[in-house]
Amino acid sequence: MNRLSTITSSKIDCSALLRPGLTTPGGTAVSLAASGSPIVSGSLRELQLQPDLSLYASDVRDELDMEVTGMLQPGLLIVLPLAGEADVSYGGQRFLLGAGGAERSGLVVALTRRECFTRRLRRGARRRVVSLAFGTRWLAEHEDVLSAHQGLDSLLDTHLAVQKWRLSARVQALAGSVFELCASSTPLMSLCLESRCLDIAAETLAALTDVHRDPMCVLRPRERRRLAEFRAFLDSGEGDGWSMQALAERIGMSPSTLQRYFRLYTGSTVFAYQRCRLLDHARYALERDGISVSDAAHLAGYTNAANFATAFRRQFGKAPGSLRLRH
Structure with missing residues (x-):
């Protein structure tokens, strides 16, 4: 029998997402909102592959508007957005991963101490993301190898230092195969996943070395x-x-x-960031203030309501009029 966990707040801890009866290791509990709706649907896995190496693989559709919060341990975080958009914050830095075009960029975040993160769910939005977390013990055990990569020492020594790079076709293929391995449930699944994650880490370090050769790609x-x-x-x-x-x-x-x-x-580009921010304001005004769709379009900087509706649907997965009907 599945256990039911009812969520009544618009902000939840990330542990609640690991109990939705998806393809999680436990898979016996279901996290529901007060309305009875699931928080997300799809495939979600979080696995500890080594004592200080963990994998998070998410291929989901958001069913509710929520903020998911949690804590990250010291170490190095590699985030690979493969499809859709992910709206996340690490500490006080916010990123719109996957926004602004077909070109996919990976994200590396260095953590010298525990830090909070926030992931914003938007009903109807889909995303496919693989994240790897390497703890301080793993980094110390591989110090000789890591020190050979130019610029990595300074990155690891700075809390919330961030580096982006364009995802190669090989990295995207490696990360995509993680979902196939997770679904296989073979006796060697954990060993294969560990090998795949180390391949991803090696490709990432090589890409970061190339980035650091270009001084224009480093933010001081x-x-x-x-x-x-x-x-x-x-x-x-x-x-x-x-x-x-x-x-x-x-x-x-x-x-x-x-x-x-x-x-x-x-x-994100400057204008993509502005567009997402203004659309957020328009959505808030539609839901909370009950303004008209034309007024919401004007608030978001659109002179054409049809263009606004298209952009709104692309970002939130629903028509602006569907929110207006609540009032």
């Missing part, structure tokens, strides 16, 4: 501070409607440099 502390201030400026709404040239002059960079650095910092 001063640049991170400037970008944090610039993102706060965007979030305030003061820059809405500004041209790229005006925004670049505001931060004191050329438009091309701003785009490159902002993508490294957030995982």
Whole structure:
């Protein structure tokens, strides 16, 4: 008999997602919202492959709007978004993984201490993500190998240091095969998964070495501070409607440099970030204030309601009018 766990808050701990009766190791409990709806549907696995190496593989559809929170242990986190978009924060840094086009970028996050993370679920959204977490003991045991990779030492020594790189076809194929192995349930599954994860780590380290050969791909502390201030400026709404040239002059960079650095910092282009933020505001106004769809389109910066509806449906998986009907 399945056990039922009812969730009444809009913010939950990540452990609740590991009890939805999907393809989890336990697989005996179901996490439901107060409405009786499941939180996500699809395939979700979290496995401890070594004492200090864990794998998280998620191929799901969000069934509710929620924030999932949790804690990350010190070490190195590799995040590979294979399909869809993932809206996540590590500490105070927010990333829209998979946004802004077909090109897929991976994310490496260094953690020198425990840190919180937040994953935002959007009803109707789909995503396919593989994450690997290497703890400090694993990193120490492989110090000789890791030290051979240029720039990795400085990355590991800085809490919440982040590096992005374009996912190669090989890495995407390796990460995609993780789901096939998880579904096989053979006696050698854990050993095969461990081997696959080490292959992914090797490819990632090689890619990071290539990135660090290009000084333009590395964000120094001063640049991170400037970008944090610039993102706060965007979030305030003061820059809405500004041209790229005006925004670049505001931060004191050329438009091309701003785009490159902002993508490294957030995982998104400036305008893709603005579009997602404004659509979030429009959705909030539709749900909470009951404004009309045309007013929501104007709030999101769209002069054409049809274009707004298309963008809204792409981001949230539903038509803006479906929210308006609640009022």
